[in-house]
Amino acid sequence: MKPQLPPTWYRARFLIGAAKSLSPPFILTYLVLNYFIHRPMSGGVTTLAYALSIPLWIFLTSHYSIWIDDRRARHLGALPIPRAKGKLPGNIDIMMRFAKDLREGYISQAMGEILDEYGVDTLNTRIFWHDNIITRDDLHMRTVHQTQFESFKRGFETLEKMGSFLGRGVFVMDRAEWRTERALIRPFLNKERISDFDIFQEHADRVLSILSSSACAHEPIDIQDLFGRFTLDAASSFLLGASPGALDGPRPVPYKANIGSKGAVTEGQLGTFLYSFEEIQMVIALRWRLQTFFPLYEIMGDRTSPHVDVITRWIKPIVEEALERKRQESAQGIQRQRAERTMLENLVENTHDGGRVRFGLLNVLMAGRDTTAGLLTFALYLLTMYPAVTERLRDEIFELCGAKGNPSYDLIRKMPYMKAVLNETLRLFPVAPFGIRNAIHEVLLPSADGKPPLYLPGKARVTWAMLNLHRRSDLWGEDVDEFDPDRWIDPKRLARVEDRPSMYVPFLSGPRSCPGQNFALNEASFMLVRLLQRFSGFELVPEAIPGGACPPPQWQEGKGRQRVEQVWPSTAFTAFVKGGLWVRPLP
Numbered sequence: 001m002k003p004q005l006p007p008t009w010y011r012a013r014f015l016i017g018a019a020k021s022l023s024p025p026f027i028l029t030y031l032v033l034n035y036f037i038h039r040p041m042s043g044g045v046t047t048l049a050y051a052l053s054i055p056l057w058i059f060l061t062s063h064y065s066i067w068i069d070d071r072r073a074r075h076l077g078a079l080p081i082p083r084a085k086g087k088l089p090g091n092i093d094i095m096m097r098f099a100k101d102l103r104e105g106y107i108s109q110a111m112g113e114i115l116d117e118y119g120v121d122t123l124n125t126r127i128f129w130h131d132n133i134i135t136r137d138d139l140h141m142r143t144v145h146q147t148q149f150e151s152f153k154r155g156f157e158t159l160e161k162m163g164s165f166l167g168r169g170v171f172v173m174d175r176a177e178w179r180t181e182r183a184l185i186r187p188f189l190n191k192e193r194i195s196d197f198d199i200f201q202e203h204a205d206r207v208l209s210i211l212s213s214s215a216c217a218h219e220p221i222d223i224q225d226l227f228g229r230f231t232l233d234a235a236s237s238f239l240l241g242a243s244p245g246a247l248d249g250p251r252p253v254p255y256k257a258n259i260g261s262k263g264a265v266t267e268g269q270l271g272t273f274l275y276s277f278e279e280i281q282m283v284i285a286l287r288w289r290l291q292t293f294f295p296l297y298e299i300m301g302d303r304t305s306p307h308v309d310v311i312t313r314w315i316k317p318i319v320e321e322a323l324e325r326k327r328q329e330s331a332q333g334i335q336r337q338r339a340e341r342t343m344l345e346n347l348v349e350n351t352h353d354g355g356r357v358r359f360g361l362l363n364v365l366m367a368g369r370d371t372t373a374g375l376l377t378f379a380l381y382l383l384t385m386y387p388a389v390t391e392r393l394r395d396e397i398f399e400l401c402g403a404k405g406n407p408s409y410d411l412i413r414k415m416p417y418m419k420a421v422l423n424e425t426l427r428l429f430p431v432a433p434f435g436i437r438n439a440i441h442e443v444l445l446p447s448a449d450g451k452p453p454l455y456l457p458g459k460a461r462v463t464w465a466m467l468n469l470h471r472r473s474d475l476w477g478e479d480v481d482e483f484d485p486d487r488w489i490d491p492k493r494l495a496r497v498e499d500r501p502s503m504y505v506p507f508l509s510g511p512r513s514c515p516g517q518n519f520a521l522n523e524a525s526f527m528l529v530r531l532l533q534r535f536s537g538f539e540l541v542p543e544a545i546p547g548g549a550c551p552p553p554q555w556q557e558g559k560g561r562q563r564v565e566q567v568w569p570s571t572a573f574t575a576f577v578k579g580g581l582w583v584r585p586l587p
């Protein structure tokens with residue numbers, strides 16, 4: 001194996017990489033000037049020759065690699081993936097559109113628009129002359145996730161971009177290391193564990209009491225913030241046996257809150273766990289969009305590091321205490337059964353390495369917290385827009401669970417309309433809307449309708465756009481942008497998805513699909529039952545949205561759901577409502 005610089009040395013690696021790519025044209029120019037041209041040249045001409053050698057070299061190597069790929073595709077009876085032709089060299093303009101989209105666009109807007117402009121579902125954006133594929137084609141996504149799973153990896157670039165936050169955890173690693181990490185997690189998400197709703201109860205009670213106070217005061221509340229605190233406290237209790245007490249901290253103040261990294265900012269929260277946990281995800285999301293060039297953006301220092309420090313300060317003592325407890329129990333010969341252990345206790349059973357335990361927990365905390373909070377946020381948003389759906393859901397809740405009390409696992413499983421509401425929410429707003437894999441070698445991507453397959457070159461990066469897949473009218477019908485839970489109940493419409501399950505994949509498919517799916521759906525159902533038992537519904541309070549987070553007026557002329565949106569759906573790792581979801585509970 002080639003020796004690698006550590007992942008955190010990305011700036012050095014970038015500079016070495018740049019030097020390596022520039023050396024061949026410089027060496028060639030030197031040889032040409034000194035050995036083939038036998039006339040002395042002025043300094044200006046020599047400098048110009050060196051400067052021009054770079055674009056010429058890029059032009060030649062890029063066209064050569066395209067020629068080789070096209071020849072290979074023809075040889076295999078395939079077609080090349082259509083290539084984008086941007087306005088700037090290296091399609092920098094396309095890269096900038098993706099980066100700008102993160103802060104300024106509608107969720108997944110740039111991806112959808114670029115695919116529409118070329119009239120395709122899979123496109124090679126060739127950013128910096130590198131094969132960079134974006135896709136909303138379910139058959140191609142299935143190839144990556146399932147049928148050719150072994151031909152793709154997350155790769156070293158994931159470690160480079162996410163390692164400072166998530167270490168060598170399940171999200172980051174490939175092959176054997178990934179399998180080991182996943183095997184450690186899975187038993188904690190089995191049926192016995194996730195059917196125990198006690199962990200939700202205490203935190204859900206706290207949410208209801210906060211909402212009741214704001215209802216009494218007739219004040220709006222940022223319920224996205226509340227859901228983020230609820231899922232953080234609940235997931236921490238589940239994983240660590242301790243919660244950071246996020247629900248008890250200061251919350252965004254209505255009409256005064258400013259726009260934060262995701263939702264609204266809370267006074268004095270800088271340096272808190274919650275703030276750092278969100279901000280770090282924004283930094284990493286930007287790293288992905290700037291791709292190879294992110295080290296330039298961080299040339300003055302690692303932008304994740306202040307947040308990593310805050311997160312470590314919170315979680316490290318908890319891990320150290322667990323390691324110490326384990327040492328003492330071992331010395332006394334106490335052996336606890338796995339069923340009695342939290343995930344933290346199980347991790348310390350398997351390793352004495354505090355860092356590994358810490359990262360193991362952070363991976364699941366990140367996976368479990370923002371996603372479920374996002375699902376609850378978008379479900380509630382859609383319920384405010386569609387009161388008839390709220391009413392029908394409430395009827396089901398009252399019929400099955402009564403007007404009070406905690407729903408059980410078995411009751412939740414008997415609620416078809418609740419399931420339909422959550423499915424439809426995740427169709428319109430899949431809360432993990434993107435993902436990336438790198439091809440290890442060439443792959444043929446199947447095409448529908450008997451057309452030749454598409455040729456995916458080795459080492460290409462593939463980004464899937466799940467939201468854009470879930471909003472394809474050719475698959476879902478002309479009413480694709482409507483929130484209609486009946487889509488999941490009406491047998492005829494349901495048959496569409498049953499015939500082609502790859503068109504709906506909010507939790508992905510294949511070996512790397514989400515192990516927390518049932519936990520998330522239970523947690524969200526539990527919370528929605530409790531909310532709708534207590535309140536008849538919720539109304540949006542657009543006046544409370546912080547400045548800069550209201551949907552821009554030009555969206556009304558835009559495409560699809562953009563036209564009807566009353567909040568600003570956006571995404572980093574996971575989807576969220578920009579500026580927060582400000583609602584008033586209705587008695």
Ligand code: HEM
Pocket residue numbers: 170171182185363364367368369371372375430431432434435436506507508511512513514515516517519520521
């Ligand atoms: C609505 C809620 C959720 C959604 C939509 C969701 C979706 C996803 C998706 C799409 C992936 C694949 C990401 C990729 O490979 O690029 C994933 C992975 C993962 N999810 Fe979830 N998730 C949710 C909740 C949860 C919860 C509650 C947990 C844990 C308590 C969890 C744990 C994980 C883990 C550990 C992985 C990594 C799996 C692997 O790489 O093998 N997720 N999730």
